[in-house]
Amino acid sequence: MSAAGTSERLTIAQAVRDAMRDEMSRDEHVLVLGEDVGIDGGVFRATDGLIEAFGPERVIDTPLAESAIIGMSVGMAATGMRPVAEIQFMGFVYPAINQLLGHAARMRNRTRGRLSVPMVVRMPYGGGIHPPEHHSESYETLFLNSPGFKVVVPSNPYDAKGLLSAAIRDEDPVLFMEPKRIYRAFREEVPSEPYTVPIGEARVVHEGDQVTLISWGAMVRVCHDAADMLAREDISAEVLDLRTLNPLDRDAIVVSVTKTGRAVVVHEAPRTNGFGGEIAALIGEHCLLHLEAPVQRVAGWDVIFPLAKNEHLYLPTRDRIAAAVKQTLEF
Amino acid sequence: MSAAGTSERLTIAQAVRDAMRDEMSRDEHVLVLGEDVGIDGGVFRATDGLIEAFGPERVIDTPLAESAIIGMSVGMAATGMRPVAEIQFMGFVYPAINQLLGHAARMRNRTRGRLSVPMVVRMPYGGGIHPPEHHSESYETLFLNSPGFKVVVPSNPYDAKGLLSAAIRDEDPVLFMEPKRIYRAFREEVPSEPYTVPIGEARVVHEGDQVTLISWGAMVRVCHDAADMLAREDISAEVLDLRTLNPLDRDAIVVSVTKTGRAVVVHEAPRTNGFGGEIAALIGEHCLLHLEAPVQRVAGWDVIFPLAKNEHLYLPTRDRIAAAVKQTLEF
C-alpha cells in the first residue's frame, strides 16, 4: 500500500484501467473480456489502451451475451486463467446471474476446494448520469444474501486502483462495482507503481462524534458534503466508507456507532431489504444499549429507478442525509 | 373468505391445484405453463389433473427454458391473458431473473399504466427434502430489494388456496412461493368453493406476550413447535405468520413487538441481508423504545445450501429458535 515513488493525478476510470494494466503485466494469466472492451476501450473508456498493450488474445471483445461472458469466465478461471470480466452496466447483470451465483460463487464449495474461480466481475453501477432505463441501477444485494462473492466498491481513485489489484489477485470471485457517476468527477494523486488496498477493511473518511454516516461508492462523497454542511451547524458527523460489502468490516461499524450512538446508512438501491437494513440490524444486535436513536436509512425509494427527468427525486441527496441526521439528534 | 358450505381435507399441494382449477374455471384467460405441468402434473403434482380438465391450450408444457416461460408470460399477460407460470424449483429461477425483474416488475411503471402484467409465478422453495444441489434454496430477497412483485408465501392449505386465488386475480405480478417441504406434510379442512385470502395481511397463529417469533412458509410450523416447547418452560411466545413479504404488514409486526418487547425472526435463506435484516431494521425504527433485547435472527448460515447429508446443519430448528428466544430473555 506504499504511496512512495512517483504518482499521477488520475480519475477513477483511469485508476481502474491502470490496475488492470499492472495486473496483466504482472501475471500472464490475467485477461480482460466483455462487450466493447477492445478497440472501443469500453463505453466508459475503463479499458482504454489495453488491447493495444496486450493484444486481442488477452483483451477479448465478446459477443453480446452476458451469461456467456461469465460462463466462459467460469470455465477459464477453473482451469488456470484469471479473467476480469466487464458487464457493461450493472443493469445488464441479470442474464448472467445464473452463471454468477449458480456457478462462480459455488465452485469452490461444491468441489470442496478442488476447483476455484479466481475471477473479477467489473460493473459500472448507480445513478447520476441521466441515461436510459436499466443504466442507473445498484444491484449489490443480489450478491449479499447469496454467498460466495466478495463485493468491493471504491469511492475514490486511490482505492479504485488498490482494491481492483487486490481483487484480481484474490483467489475467489470478486464483484467490483464502479461508481460511474464519479468515474471522471475528480482526480487524485495515485501511486504509479502497483499496490493493493486490502479487501474487507472500511475506512473513516471524516471524523465525528455525534452520528455515523455509513455508505460506500458514489454516496460517500454525498455523505461528505452532508457532513461538511452539518459541521457549519456544529453537528459533528463521522463518515465511514465501507469499501467492501462482503466480507463486511463489522468492527469498524460497531466501533464508530458505539462512539457516536447514532447512525444513518446511505445507499442508492431501494430502501426495503437494501444492505442498509442489514447494517441497521447489525447495529441493533451489537450496539443496542449505545443507541440514542433508531438507525436511519436514506436510500432509493421502493420504485423503479426513474428516467432522467425524475432522477433527482430518487437519489439520496446531501439535504435528505442532513435531515435524517437531525431526526436522529432530535429523537 | 367464507368457509361455509362443504369442505375437504387437503394438503398444500392439493390446495394449490384447486386454486388453479377454480380460477381457470372462473376466467378463461387464466392459463398454466411451465416444465412438466401437463401430462406429468408437475414434479410435485401441483398441477395434477389440470390438463385433463382444461386441455393443452390452457395447460402448456414448455420447452426447458425459464427465461422463455417468463418472457412469454410477460408477452401474454400484457396482451390480455393471465398466465400462471411454474418454475420447477426456486433454485432454477436465475435464468428468468432478467424477464422477471427487468420486465414483469417494470411494465406498469414503464408505460405509466398503459400495459400491465397480471401474472403469477409459482415456485416450490426451501429445504427439508434432501434433494440434489439447487433444489433447496429460498431466493425471496431477489424480489424484495427490487420492487414490482408482490411476494406471497403460504404456510398451510387454507392460506395456500385463498392466497393463490387472490394472486391470480391480482392485477400485478405475484411471486407465489410454495413450501415444498410441507406440500404433503399435513391436511387441513379447506372450503370446497372458491375464496380468497387478502394479500398483505399477516396473521398471529399463536398468541403470546414475552417474545414475537416472526416467520413465513415452512418455518412457521417450526416456530410453532418452538413456541409449544417454550410454553412448557412457561415462556410465552407469539408466532406471527407474515404470509405476504411484499407488501409487508408492518403494523402487525409493530403491534406484536410493541406488546412483547422482544423478537426473533426466522427464515431459511442465509442470514446476511436476508429479509430478517429488513424486519429487524423496521423493528428498530418503530419499536426501539419498547425493545427489551436485540432482535435475534435465526436463519440459514452464509453458506451454499448443503447437500442432503449436511442439510440438518443449515436449516433453522426448533432448538435454535428456542435458544435465540432465551437469549432475548436473558439479555
Next chain:
Amino acid sequence: MPRTQVYSAVTERLEILDPEGALDEALAPVLQPEEIRHLYTDMVRMRAYDSKALKLQRQGRMGTWPPIRGQEAVQAGVAHAMIDGDWLIPAFREHGIMLLRGVPAHLIYAYWAGDERGSCYPEDVRVFPVAVPVGSQWQHGTGVGLSLKLRGEPAAAVAFGGDGSTSEGDFHEALNGAGVFQTPTVFVIQNNQWAISIPLHRQTASETLAQKAHAYGIPGIQVDGNDVFAVIAAAREALERARSGGGPTLIEAVTYRLGDHTTADDASRYREASEVEEWEGRDPILRLRRYMESKGLWDEEQQAVLDEEVAAWVDRQVGNLEEMPPQDPRDIFTHMYAELPPHLKQQMEEATGEVSS
C-alpha cells in the same frame, strides 16, 4: 445407409430494387403509385424526425438518442405489411416503425428525453414500449404471438431486434418457443452490421443470420434491408403465413447504421469512414427516389414540397413535446402497482414533501 443426410435446406436472399434504382418487375410487390409515394414520404419523414432528435440532443433538450439513419427501408417496409390487429414489439432503434404504427411522435421524443409518459401510448396503439435489455424483447414476441393464437385473433406479432441481439440466449429461446408453439410471430433482425463497436463477424461465425432459422425448424429469409420493395415482399409473405396459421418466420434485413450507436458513442473509434461512405451509396431513401424519378412518379418540385411539409411536421412534434405539462413527482410511485401500498404511500409523502419544500 451408414452416412445419410438427415437434414438439407437452403437460405435465400431477396433483392428487388438495386442501389441504382432498377426494379426486378417479376418479384416486385403490387403497389400503386400512391402507395409508393407514401412509402417514400414515410421514409423521408423518419429521417427528418431522427435528424431533429440529434439536433435537440446537441442543444441539451434530448437525452441519449439511438439514430435510425440508414435503416428507414426496413421499418417503412415492415410497417407497410402490417395490419391493425398486429402487435409491434420493438427493441430501441425502431422509432420509424413505431411512428408508422401509431405512436405519437412527441411521445417517442419525450421517452428519450427521460420522461416515462413517453411510453404511455394511446389505448388503440398495439405497440410495446422500448426494450432496453438487448434480446429480451424476442421472448415477448413469442408470448404475444401465442396470446393472439390462443384468442383466435387473425393477427400477428412483429418483434424487432439487432444483429447483436441474436447472440443473447433470449433470441434462441424465443425462436425455439415460436417454432414449438407455431406462434404467429415474425422476427425481424435489423442487421446493421454493428453492435456498438462489435462487427457482425465477431458476433457470430454463421455466414448469415437468416440461416439461424434452421435451428428452430422455421422459415428464414435474408433481404436487402435498404430495398423497401424486398422488405415489403418478405414481410407480406411472413405476415400472411403467420395470420393464416402457418407459424413464425425469421427475416434478416441487411442494412447499415449510418450514424453513431447513440449520441453517447463515437463510431470513428472503431470503424472506417470508407465503410460508411460505401453504405451511404446504398441509401434506401435515395434508391427509392431514383426509382420513382425514373418512373415519373417523383420530381424536384414534389421533393421541395415534401421537405417543407416534413420540416413543419417535425417542428410541430417538438412543439407538442415542449407543451407537455411537467410530470407529477408522485408518478414514480403511483404506477408501481395497481394500488399504492402503505409503505409506498409513506415514501411518496416523504419524497414529495421534500420536493414541494
Next chain:
Amino acid sequence: MPRTQVYSAVTERLEILDPEGALDEALAPVLQPEEIRHLYTDMVRMRAYDSKALKLQRQGRMGTWPPIRGQEAVQAGVAHAMIDGDWLIPAFREHGIMLLRGVPAHLIYAYWAGDERGSCYPEDVRVFPVAVPVGSQWQHGTGVGLSLKLRGEPAAAVAFGGDGSTSEGDFHEALNGAGVFQTPTVFVIQNNQWAISIPLHRQTASETLAQKAHAYGIPGIQVDGNDVFAVIAAAREALERARSGGGPTLIEAVTYRLGDHTTADDASRYREASEVEEWEGRDPILRLRRYMESKGLWDEEQQAVLDEEVAAWVDRQVGNLEEMPPQDPRDIFTHMYAELPPHLKQQMEEATGEVSS
C-alpha cells in the same frame, strides 16, 4: 440475381453398427480386438454401477439418482476418443464417462448420496463437477476450450448435455461463442428423447438437434448413440479437429433413457411401455455383444467371468463409499472462500457448537 441462395445446409447421420450387430466395415474406426473387448467391458461395468445405485436408493442408502441405462455407448465411445489433456464438462447424467475419465467410482456415489466430498476429484482428473442447472455447463465447455487454446495446450474440452438442455439460452450462447472464438470444444448432446416428461418434438421444432450447428457456423453431425463405433468415429474426428486448431463441433448422439428420469420420477405417467420396449431392442450393450460374438471375440464364458468381476468391483465401490469417514460439520463453512472470513468463523462456531452439544 434477385432471389439467390446465400446458404445451403446439410446435416449428416452416421451409423456403423446396426441393431443386429452388423458392421459397416468401410466406416468402422480402427480398433483392435482388445480395445473392443475393453469398450464392451466398460459398458457392462457402467450398467452394473448404475443398477447398483438404484438398489442402494431403494434401500435408502442413496439420494436421488439419474440412471444412465441405455446411454452407455455414447459415454464409452466419447471417452475412448479422449486423451489425457482433455477436459470433461458433464451435466448430471454422465456417470459412465466420468468413471472412464478417472473419477473414483465411490465419489460419484457419495455425491448423489448427498456428500459434497463426492465432487472433490483427484488433482490429475480433468473433470468438472456435476452441473445441475440444465444447460449452464455448455458455457463452461466454451470457456475451458478457450482456456486451453490461449495456453496452447493440444487438448480439447468435451461438454455434455441432454436434448432438453438445447432449449436453454446458455446452449445458444455457448455454441455461438465457440464458433466466434474457434475454441477446441466438442459439444455432445445425449439426445435420449425425453426431458423428464417432455418429448423431443415438444422441445424444439427442428428435425434434428445436429442441424442447430448451422446457426453457429460450426460442423454438426448426428450419430446413432447406441452404436459405439459410430460414436467413436464421430468423436475422434471432432476431437482431432479441435486439438489441431479446427474449432468446435456439435455431436448429436441419438439414444434413449431406458429408466425413469430419476429415482424421484415415474416415467409410466407420460410414456408408453411399447416405446421403451422398442428401444430395449436397440440396446447398445447387446448390440456390441452380438457383433463380438459374430466375430468370435466374445462368448458365454467370458461373459460369466466379466459379470462376476464387475459385480465384485461394484461391491468394492459400495465398500469404499461406506468406508468414507463422516464429514466434518465445519466443511460447509470452510470451503466457501480461500480464507474463512470473520462472520463465517463466528457462524461456524455457533453451528458446530450446537452440533457437538
